[in-house]
Amino acid sequence: MSTSNTTSLMYQKLCDLKDEIERAALQVHGEKVFWKKDFLLYQGTPAELNFQNAVTLLYRLYWEAGNESDVKFLIKKFKDYALDHDERLTVHFNFVRTLRTFFQHNIANRLASNANRTQLECKKWFEKQCANSIPNNDNDWEKCLSILLTDASDFLNTLSKCIGNIEQDQIKGSQFIQDWKFERSRYFSANDIDNMIREIAGDMGLEETVNVKSTRDKVMSNWNSLVKTLRYDEEPKTEIKRLIVQDILSAKKRYPLLPEDIINKFNIEAGSREVANLLDKGADFYKENRFLLREQLLEKIQQYVEITSMT
Numbered sequence: 001m002s003t004s005n006t007t008s009l010m011y012q013k014l015c016d017l018k019d020e021i022e023r024a025a026l027q028v029h030g031e032k033v034f035w036k037k038d039f040l041l042y043q044g045t046p047a048e049l050n051f052q053n054a055v056t057l058l059y060r061l062y063w064e065a066g067n068e069s070d071v072k073f074l075i076k077k078f079k080d081y082a083l084d085h086d087e088r089l090t091v092h093f094n095f096v097r098t099l100r101t102f103f104q105h106n107i108a109n110r111l112a113s114n115a116n117r118t119q120l121e122c123k124k125w126f127e128k129q130c131a132n133s134i135p136n137n138d139n140d141w142e143k144c145l146s147i148l149l150t151d152a153s154d155f156l157n158t159l160s161k162c163i164g165n166i167e168q169d170q171i172k173g174s175q176f177i178q179d180w181k182f183e184r185s186r187y188f189s190a191n192d193i194d195n196m197i198r199e200i201a202g203d204m205g206l207e208e209t210v211n212v213k214s215t216r217d218k219v220m221s222n223w224n225s226l227v228k229t230l231r232y233d234e235e236p237k238t239e240i241k242r243l244i245v246q247d248i249l250s251a252k253k254r255y256p257l258l259p260e261d262i263i264n265k266f267n268i269e270a271g272s273r274e275v276a277n278l279l280d281k282g283a284d285f286y287k288e289n290r291f292l293l294r295e296q297l298l299e300k301i302q303q304y305v306e307i308t309s310m311t
Contacts, residue, residue: 007050010149017156018061024163025070029180033070033159034061047141052103054145058152059100062093069187073180074162080172081165083158092151098122099148186227186236193219193240200244203259205273210248219243226254248276251283256294265298266305278305 018034025033062071075093078084102122123133129147130140166176193216201210222243230236242254249255262278263270278301285300286292292300
């Protein structure tokens with residue numbers, strides 16, 4: 001069988017495994033692990049391009065098309081079911097991102113003597129597969145491609161097995177499913193956060209002044225720390241919105257109020273700068289007393305509005 005036909009069969013196997021994971025996840029969890037269906041295969045010459053295409057495809061599948069929290073949650077459960085004793089598949093999952101960085105950002109410098117960590121890691125892998133730190137002919141690239149796709153097939157197959165084990169686990173399965181749903185609820189993509197920032201900034205009348213990317217970077221950094229201590233009774237989307245308001249107001253602590261609290265309490269039209277002004281005033285009250293609860297803050301803002309309306 002030709003190399004091209006073999007590769008096509010391996011790609012088809014990956015598609016079948018992805019569909020198998022979807023069916024299993026829907027049955028156990030009620031949600032898909034992967035939400036994009038495009039699995040475009042490029043095969044041509046030179047063979048290096050075929051390898052690069054496979055890296056891009058797998059990166060999109062693992063890190064973009066897939067719900068990152070789902071995949072990472074299942075990987076953590078591999079140990080519970082003895083599915084990856086040598087951690088080869090866990091390494092594969094992370095190494096795909098390393099390869100993608102290697103090709104996307106280091107093409108011009110791949111042969112530089114002062115290779116960085118990404119270059120060194122990739123060159124070590126290449127040398128293990130084809131005895132060259134950089135594949136130098138079509139046979140080398142085809143060999144590396146075959147190994148990469150085999151690892152991908154093993155990885156997806158193990159994800160599917162893990163979901164099946166959770167479903168059949170009479171002792172820990174129910175708790176794992178609950179943990180899985182909670183883990184998913186705490187995950188927000190950059191696009192999710194950008195949309196929330198635009199919504200909140202718009203409600204506050206600050207859409208033109210808020211830098212979405214800068215706010216997102218700070219919010220995601222703070223969220224990665226906060227999420228580790230988040231309780232089951234705390235609603236993740238509300239908490240991340242509070243982080244966004246905190247950043248927009250340049251507050252030092254997470255702030256209990258959201259724009260909708262001000263809009264609903266004072267019957268102010270969304271998009272009015274008055275929303276931002278009253279939130280800012282509430283932040284002053286909160287700075288003076290960190291023990292104030294949501295309703296108490298709204299009451300103090302109400303008193304402030306009444307006093308200022310009389311002057």
